[in-house]
Structure formats: structure tokens, C-alpha cells
Amino acid sequence: MSDDVREDDIKKAEFGPEAGPETISINMAVERESKSRVPRIFKAQAFQIFIVLIVIVIIFSIMAPNTFAQLSNLRLVVQNASILGVLGVGMTFIIITSGIDLSVGSVLVFSGVVSAMVMRAVGGDGWGVATIGILVAIASGLAWGIFNGLLISKAKVPPLIVTLGSLGMALGLAQIITGGIDIRQVPSVLTSTIGYGNVLGGIPIISVIALVVILIGAFVLHKTKFGLYTYAIGSSEEAARRVGVKVDRHLIKVYGMSGALAGVAGILSLSQFSTTAIAGQSQTNLNVIAAVVIGGTSLFGGYGTIFGTVVGLFIPAVLQNGFVITGVQPFWQQVAVGAVLIAAVYVDQVRRASAARGASTSLWRHFFARRKNT
Amino acid sequence: MSTPVLEARGISRAFGHVRALDDLDFEVYPGEVTALIGDNGAGKSTLVKALSGNLAIDTGTITFEGEEIQLTTPMQASALGIETVHQDLALAPHLDPVQNMYLGREVMNKGIAGFFGTMNTKAMAKESRRAFDELGATVRSLTSPVGSMSGGQRQAIAIARAVHWANKVVFLDEPTAALGVRQTKNVLETIRRVRDKGIAVVFISHSMPHVMEVSDRIQVLRLGHRAASLDAKDTNMEELVGLMTGASTRGAA
Structure with missing residues (x-):
């Protein structure tokens, strides 16, 4: 040294x-x-996981240069990850406050269902009805988010329980209002643009929307007071409260934002699949949480990045795609993602422990250069 | 003798049937270090909470620069220029010293409608460095999380933050309790510098040598009541201990 x-x-x-x-x-x-x-920059966990992603991509590219390493395939991977990306932004904020939101998948379904029913009732195929649908979806998502936020901050019910409850309630209500039958009438203007439309010669519109949400999310988290307070609350709620941060109101905003983004995801899903897909989102919440955690955001709060979440989303997505292409049973994807998830949390534990000791938080040093002195 | 900057008259506060503060008088003067001492459970922390807006009082009055005030939130106290360093420091461990320094009072760039405005991190870092330097606070890094720093550094940051925002009164609740010899010396030195800026310092400590070393005035609490208010120059440790334990009485208010 x-x-x-x-x-x-x-x-x-x-x-x-x-x-x-x-x-x-x-x-x-x-x-x-x-x-x-x-x-x-290189010490950040998000960057280290980025290296892992690059390595995975390189391995698959070598194994299947003519199928995996093609622009069209890459485009498919990005397109499939877009909806999770929108949800991941909200989830990153929530996990940084040391909370959790299990309800995102159900809220997505609920928003999609309500939006589809309103659009069907209004009738028509143009942008007018689509705009109404989009607003309705975001509003219903926001309502669920505020419901979660109020119970968590004011009633002091733990986030895990509140969102587990609203997971069941949102899904149940979605099934009640549809009678359990998926709605398949979606305005064609939505499916042809957001659903499978492209801009700039081949970039899916759905991915552009996700990218915009991600960029705004990253700006808000890393550059604004709102983002700083999110970290502060996750780091020490008491410290934030004492300096006058309105902790309750902030938590309601953060959960509200996650709900609203689930509403956006509901419209994206409706457009992409032309159906409400009520049963299709049962794993969504866990996939999003896994992505956020793989990306280095600490489940204990106070630490995390949007960039990490994006990288964390692509690891499962690339693994799934790569296994299919290289002929490995795709079930291996679940095994691999599980292992990556556990490794990511282990890494976070190591980082937190060394931070608590006041030692270097560099992982490379931890793994490769154990200090002999002290 | 000038008028007190902050004064409590006959304040009481009960928790159930425990009277934590019992018809207590207390005053602090600008440019003086007032030591607040007493045995465990004498009411020191309750008094600090009441005077920093963290706790409502049942009866009695609090006056600030001669005017009666109602302190109901810590923000109100901050607005008056009263800051407190709590024993647990109340720093956010994942944030860096600058972010902690300015948490809740960020310097903003002009943004859209105030909400999407970005923070002026450069100005905050510059001002924080000046504040740390002014106190001779030894902060190793302005961009590492506070949680990775030693107890002495965290203490320095917490004190620097309080002093930076307070222009009237600073409460320091056991600022030397967990510190080594050298860090303690730094803190006591800091207390003197703050006092020399004309700010009233309330120093709570169990360490009689530190109290004797740094205070101008010593107020002794016992069982929620002020047992004595003394000039630091004409008392000694034996007498203080006697007053704290109730073995002797003198100059009771």
C-alpha cells in the first residue's frame, strides 16, 4: 500500500x-x-456486473456468431426487456428507500384491464381513444402506488406486507371486472406504434419509451433533491426526518411513482401483446426485484443506481436468449439467474461489511489482493 | 451581564407519572459555553429535546432573545438558528459529508418549476470544505460515504454541520463520549472557536475535567430540577459531583 x-x-x-x-x-x-x-467508476458494483454482462455476451457471440451476435437478435432482447425496464426504474427508487414493491405485476395487469375496458367502452381506433387509455392506465397505477405509500408511511405496515396485499387485491379486482376473461380489443393505433412499431430504421418504439423513462429516472435519482432524499431515507430515516425531510410524503411519492410506472408498463404490455394477459405477469415482480438487486442496489437501502438496474435486467434476458440459441435447455436460465442473484447479494453483504469497518469497498481488492498488513 | 439568547422558565414535562422536567429554569448567553451536567435521568436530554423543538413541554415558557416562542418542530428551532448535535449524530451513513452537511437545505441550480432543478454540488462542496477547515475538522474525504469514516470524523462532520447552520445556539449532547484523547481535544477546541464567534454553546457531558476545561457557566440538573447555576471559575469538581448526587446544595435557582 x-x-x-x-x-x-x-x-x-x-x-x-x-x-x-x-x-x-x-x-x-x-x-x-x-x-x-x-x-x-470501476469500483462501483454496477460496473462490475456490467463486465459480467459483457463476458456473457462475448461467450454467446463466440458460440453462435451467426445467430446470437446479430443486430436483429440484439433488437429482440432489448425489446423483450423494455417493459421490465420501465418497472425497474420505480423498483430501484423503492429498494433504495429500503422498501420493496411486490405489487408491480398485478398493478400492471389491473391498469391494463381498466384501460382496455375504458377504451372498449369509448370505442374507436384512433389516437383519441388511445390517449384516454394511456391516461387511465397511468392514473390507476398511480392510485395503487399511493394506496401502498399511504399504508407504508402513515399506517406503518411493512412494505413487504402492504405490497403483498395489494398484489392479491389488484390481481383479484382485475379478474373480477373482466370475469377472468382476457380483453383482446386494443386500438390498432397502439399495437402498430408502441406494440411493434419502429423508429430510425429498426429501433422498437417500446424500447425508446423505456429508454426515455430510464434516462429521466436516472436524472431524478442522481441529480435532484428528490433522488438525494430517496437515498437519505434509505440510509437513515431518522437522520432525514431530523433535518426536515418530509419522509412520509416522500415515501408516498416514491410508491406512487412506482405505481404510475406500472401503469405505463400496463399500456406497453397491452400494446405489445394485444391482450390484457391477466395470468401472464405472476413472475414479473420477482424478475424486476432480481434485476434491481443484481444491479447492485442494496436491499437494505441507501445504495443503488439506475444503470445497475438496466444491466441487471439484461443478464437474465441475455442468458435466456443465449441458451435458446445455443441449444441449451432454457430452464438453465432460471438456474443461472438464481446463482447470479445470490452472488450479487453476497457481494453487497461484503461491501456493506467492509464499509462498516471503514475499509476499502473495492471488490477487486477484496477478492484478489487480500491485504497482508493490518 | 447581557440578556440570555435562550431562556426556559418553569418548564415541566411528565412521561406518565415520571416528571422528567420539574419546574425547571435554564438560560444560555451568547458567546458563552454553558455546561449542562447531571446524573443519568436528571433530565439533560429531555431538556435539550424541549429546547430544540423535538419534544413539547407541558407547562412553562421558552423565550428566544427576549420573546416568548412555541417550539414544536426541529425545523422551527433551525429557522431561529438553534442546532443540535445528538448523541447518535443523526448522519445518513450512505451519503458523503457534503450531502449530509446540506441535507434538507440543498443549494439548487435554477431548474424547471423548482422540482426538476439540479443541485449545485460544486458550491456545496466548496462551502463545506470551508466550514470543515474553519473548525480544523479533519475530514478525510468529501466524497466517501460518512459510514466508512471513523467515529471522530463523523463527530467532526456532525458538529461542523450544526455550527454551519446555527448562528445563535448549538446544543452538543455528549460530543466527547466515544472519542479518543486527540479527537476530544479537537472537539473542545472547536467548542471554544464556536463560542468565540459569539454563538452560545450548550455542552452536555459526563466528564468533569472536560466541563471544567471548556465551560464559562455550569448548570447542574438533579431530578428534573436545576440544582445549581455556577460560574465555572468559582467551583471545582468535588462540588459539582456533590451537587449532581445531591450530597451538597448551593446557589440553587
Whole structure:
């Protein structure tokens, strides 16, 4: 650790031999930091998982250069991950507050069902009815999100229980209002644009929508006060409350946002599949949570990135696609994703433990260069 | 003697049938370090909570610069220039020192409708560095999470934050309890510097040597009541311990 040696020398020169590790002046610290600004990115868990994704892509590309490593195949993978991407943004915010939202899949179905019924009742095939449908879907998703948020923040019921309850309620209500039969009348303007339309010669519109949601989500999380308060609440609710952050209101907003995004996903799903697919979303919540966690967001709150979530989404998606193409039984995907998930949480545990000890949080160092001294 | 910046007259607060504060008087003067001492359960923390807006009082009045006020939220106290460093520090461990410093009071760039405005991190970092430097606080890094820092550094950040925002009164609840010798020296030095800026410092401690070293005035609590208010120059440790335990009485208010 040449770094430490250098520090020690400077310290002795400035403060005399008895100065310990705590008396490093701020100016020196800043100087040291600016030197190591670039490697900081490489230490992030999201970046490490990104490397894993690249490795997976390279392996499949070598195994199936003519089928896997084609633009059309890549396009398919991206298109299939788009809906989960929209849900993942909301879920990332929620998990950073140290909460969880199990209801996203059901809320997606509920919003789709209500929206489809309203559009069927209004009738027509144009953008007018589609706009009404989109607004209805987002509003019903938002309503479920606010319902979750109110119970979690005001009634103090744990998020796991509240959203497990609303998972059942939203799905049940969706089945009650449809009588359990999927609605298949979706305005053709939705299916032909959002569903399978392309822009710029081959980029699916549904993926463009997801990308916009992701970019806005990343901006809000990393650059605004709203995002900072999300981290602060997940890190220490008490600390946030004491400095005047309106914790309850913020949690309601975060769950509301996740619900509204589930509403958006409901419209995307309706457009893509031309059906409400009531039974088709039972695994969605777990897939989204797995993606967020694989992406390095800590289930204990206070830590996470939108970039990580996007990468975390593509690992299962690429594995599934790659296994099918290379002729491996696709069931292996579930096994592989399970293993990646556990590995990701293990990595988070290691990181948190070393952070608590005040040690370096770099994983490379943890795995490859165990320190001999101290 | 000038007028007190913050004054409590006859305040009481009961939890069930335990009277945590019992007709208590207390005052702090600008530019002075007031030590608040007492045995466990004497009411020190309850008093600090009441005077920092964290706890409502049952009876009695609180006056701030001569005017009677109602303190119901910590935000109200902050607006008056009263800040508190709690024993648990109340820092968010995943955020860095700058984010903690400005949490709830971020400096914003002009944005759209205020909500989508971005934070001016550069200005906040610059100002934080100045605040840490001013206190001689030794913060290793402005961009590492606070949770990865030592107890002394976290203490320094918490104190720097309180001092940065307080321009009238700072409450320090056991700021030296978990610190080593050198860090304790830093904190006591910081207390003096804050006082020299004209801010009233209320220093709560169990350590009589620290109290004697840094205070101008010492107020002793016993069983929710003020047992004595003394000038630090004309008392000694034996007397203070006697007053805390009730073995002796003097100058009771």
C-alpha cells in the first residue's frame, strides 16, 4: 500500500509523529481524490456486473456468431426487456428507500384491464381513444402506488406486507371486472406504434419509451433533491426526518411513482401483446426485484443506481436468449439467474461489511489482493 | 451581564407519572459555553429535546432573545438558528459529508418549476470544505460515504454541520463520549472557536475535567430540577459531583 506510506510521511511532516490516521487535512484529501476520480467508476458494483454482462455476451457471440451476435437478435432482447425496464426504474427508487414493491405485476395487469375496458367502452381506433387509455392506465397505477405509500408511511405496515396485499387485491379486482376473461380489443393505433412499431430504421418504439423513462429516472435519482432524499431515507430515516425531510410524503411519492410506472408498463404490455394477459405477469415482480438487486442496489437501502438496474435486467434476458440459441435447455436460465442473484447479494453483504469497518469497498481488492498488513 | 439568547422558565414535562422536567429554569448567553451536567435521568436530554423543538413541554415558557416562542418542530428551532448535535449524530451513513452537511437545505441550480432543478454540488462542496477547515475538522474525504469514516470524523462532520447552520445556539449532547484523547481535544477546541464567534454553546457531558476545561457557566440538573447555576471559575469538581448526587446544595435557582 504505497498510498498509505506516502500519506504517513506527509502527515509526519505536517503534524509531527504523533498524528494518527485521522489528522489528514482536507486539502490533501481533495488532492488525493482528484487523482483517483476515474478508477472510482470501476469500483462501483454496477460496473462490475456490467463486465459480467459483457463476458456473457462475448461467450454467446463466440458460440453462435451467426445467430446470437446479430443486430436483429440484439433488437429482440432489448425489446423483450423494455417493459421490465420501465418497472425497474420505480423498483430501484423503492429498494433504495429500503422498501420493496411486490405489487408491480398485478398493478400492471389491473391498469391494463381498466384501460382496455375504458377504451372498449369509448370505442374507436384512433389516437383519441388511445390517449384516454394511456391516461387511465397511468392514473390507476398511480392510485395503487399511493394506496401502498399511504399504508407504508402513515399506517406503518411493512412494505413487504402492504405490497403483498395489494398484489392479491389488484390481481383479484382485475379478474373480477373482466370475469377472468382476457380483453383482446386494443386500438390498432397502439399495437402498430408502441406494440411493434419502429423508429430510425429498426429501433422498437417500446424500447425508446423505456429508454426515455430510464434516462429521466436516472436524472431524478442522481441529480435532484428528490433522488438525494430517496437515498437519505434509505440510509437513515431518522437522520432525514431530523433535518426536515418530509419522509412520509416522500415515501408516498416514491410508491406512487412506482405505481404510475406500472401503469405505463400496463399500456406497453397491452400494446405489445394485444391482450390484457391477466395470468401472464405472476413472475414479473420477482424478475424486476432480481434485476434491481443484481444491479447492485442494496436491499437494505441507501445504495443503488439506475444503470445497475438496466444491466441487471439484461443478464437474465441475455442468458435466456443465449441458451435458446445455443441449444441449451432454457430452464438453465432460471438456474443461472438464481446463482447470479445470490452472488450479487453476497457481494453487497461484503461491501456493506467492509464499509462498516471503514475499509476499502473495492471488490477487486477484496477478492484478489487480500491485504497482508493490518 | 447581557440578556440570555435562550431562556426556559418553569418548564415541566411528565412521561406518565415520571416528571422528567420539574419546574425547571435554564438560560444560555451568547458567546458563552454553558455546561449542562447531571446524573443519568436528571433530565439533560429531555431538556435539550424541549429546547430544540423535538419534544413539547407541558407547562412553562421558552423565550428566544427576549420573546416568548412555541417550539414544536426541529425545523422551527433551525429557522431561529438553534442546532443540535445528538448523541447518535443523526448522519445518513450512505451519503458523503457534503450531502449530509446540506441535507434538507440543498443549494439548487435554477431548474424547471423548482422540482426538476439540479443541485449545485460544486458550491456545496466548496462551502463545506470551508466550514470543515474553519473548525480544523479533519475530514478525510468529501466524497466517501460518512459510514466508512471513523467515529471522530463523523463527530467532526456532525458538529461542523450544526455550527454551519446555527448562528445563535448549538446544543452538543455528549460530543466527547466515544472519542479518543486527540479527537476530544479537537472537539473542545472547536467548542471554544464556536463560542468565540459569539454563538452560545450548550455542552452536555459526563466528564468533569472536560466541563471544567471548556465551560464559562455550569448548570447542574438533579431530578428534573436545576440544582445549581455556577460560574465555572468559582467551583471545582468535588462540588459539582456533590451537587449532581445531591450530597451538597448551593446557589440553587
